[in-house]
Amino acid sequence: AGDSIVLPDSATTVCGIEGYVCHPTAVRSERLDDLVSPGLGRHDICFAKIDVQGNELGVLHSSSRFLGVHAIKYIFLEWRPSWRGGILNLTGDEPMDMLRFLDSWQYVIMAPFAWFKEVTSDAGAWRTVSPAHFESLLQHDGDLLAVGP
Numbered sequence: 001a002g003d004s005i006v007l008p009d010s011a012t013t014v015c016g017i018e019g020y021v022c023h024p025t026a027v028r029s030e031r032l033d034d035l036v037s038p039g040l041g042r043h044d045i046c047f048a049k050i051d052v053q054g055n056e057l058g059v060l061h062s063s064s065r066f067l068g069v070h071a072i073k074y075i076f077l078e079w080r081p082s083w084r085g086g087i088l089n090l091t092g093d094e095p096m097d098m099l100r101f102l103d104s105w106q107y108v109i110m111a112p113f114a115w116f117k118e119v120t121s122d123a124g125a126w127r128t129v130s131p132a133h134f135e136s137l138l139q140h141d142g143d144l145l146a147v148g149p
Contacts, residue, residue, distance in 0.1 A: 032066035
């Protein structure tokens with residue numbers, strides 16, 4: 001029950017977060033940039049989910065070459081600014097850095113309507129958040145949707 005947090009062998013941090021199991025272990029992973037092959041040509045991707053327990057920006061940074069070749073229309077991201085400085089932010093990134101990165105790639109950031117005071121009959125509705133209002137997202141934990149150009 002709960003999520004696992006896989007720590008690098010060099011990590012000495014002990015988890016104290018209820019519902020999480022922390023363990024150093026070998027996990028097979030591949031960087032998106034390693035999936036770019038000149039012979040493949042351009043293949044657009046409809047949807048990607050990035051849920052890496054606070055290292056979403058690291059995944060995005062290591063995907064710059066991939067994003068330059070392939071379009072990802074929708075990126076669903078975990079957004080937990082309350083974890084800043086905690087165990088789940090082993091990289092020390094600031095939450096706003098992820099939003100700025102996506103904005104630099106011309107992604108539009110969308111957040112759940114429930115985070116705002118507006119009333120809507122559609123509980124699953126999303127609202128566009130302009131870069132000028134990114135800071136308002138720091139008050140919320142949940143998921144964000146980035147919509148590509």
